[in-house]
Amino acid sequence: MTISTSEKLSLNWPIIAFMAFLHIGALFVLVPSNFSWTAVGLAVFLHWLTGGLGITLGFHRLVAHRSFKTPKWLEYFLVFCGTLACEGGVCDWVGLHRLHHIHSDNEKDPHDSSRGFWWSHMGWMIHELPIKSEVPRYIKDIAEDPVYKFLDTYFIPIQVAFGILLYLIGGWPFVVWGVFFRLVVVFHCTWLVNSATHKFGYRTYDSGDDSTNCWWVAVLTYGEGWHNNHHAFQYSARHGLQWWEIDTTWMMIQFLQIFGLATDIKLATK
Incomplete structure (x- = not known):
């Protein structure tokens, strides 16, 4: 059953416009030229590079959970790759993900699955969430890092510069496929971890929420579909x-x- 809480929240029109722009741009892959x-x-x-190395390996397992360590130069490179996925600033992404784990599948979870798949x-x-005000409390380990601050603030100009570079190398086909289409596919693959792996699949552990292990999401997201385990x-x-x-990603x-x-x-204990 879908909870109507979202109906009481204001829409975030800049995000809606941004998402519409990218999805419309992705449709240009249908143009034969x-x-x-x-x-x-x-x-x-x-x-x-951006969804696997950047989001899954960098933003998620390395930074959000600190499940392993790398030299700082490599950490920055992985975070830069994640920035090219354009899923928001790295600080905001990490903070919201940490909040998700703290409040998984309850009303304070940013993407609480009990509110429905959509x-x-x-x-x-695409809504203004009050819980976002709590993000600064959970990113104190990265919030003052100048590299993180730069990538968090300028992730859209970085994507624009990347698109210009692709245009100079391969023209509009590189921009349409390498920016618009790629971003939309990476977006929805990442979002399936929030939605599908709280609805479909099997549960090995009692994790205190509705997380599941879903093989086809694992295929699309380099192993993130084993969400109940996570x-x-x-x-x-x-x-x-x-x-x-x-x-x-473990490989x-x-x-x-x-x-x-x-x-x-760090590894799971039996």
Whole structure:
């Protein structure tokens, strides 16, 4: 049952306009002149670079949960990749995610799944949420870092500059596929972790909320779909805990560990 709480909240029109602009822009992949296999390959690569390395590995497992450590230069690089996913500023993203875990599936959860699939998928983003005022309390470890502050403030100009660079390299096909289409796909893949993995799949652990393990979301999000495991062991760098729960982000962390670039790795206890 959908709770009508969202109806009492004001709409965030700048976010609505931004989302509409990107989704309309993504439709231009249907224009034949914008198609090329190179542009499609670019979109696939950037999906991994920004959604996989940036959001999943960087924003989520490294910064939001501190499930492992990297050299500072690598941390900044991963956060920069996440910034290119254009899912808001890194400080805001991390703070809201930490609030989600503290209040998972109750009224203070920004994307409380009990309010319905639409709300948890993207409805929460297009409303003014009072809970956002609490974000500064939960990002004290990164809020004063000058690199984080810069990336948090200028994530949209950075995306515009990136789009100009792609245009100079490959023209409009690179912009349409590498910016508009790629951003929309990364958005919805990330949002499925908030929505689908609180509705579909199986539950291995009693995590005190409605989180589930959903294999197809794990495929789309480099292992983030093993969400019930994650909520049960929030500190764990590995989310796929069974042999069949393929977690490619965990594989990336293991790869970094081989070269000494991932240390102090936290894992779930049996």
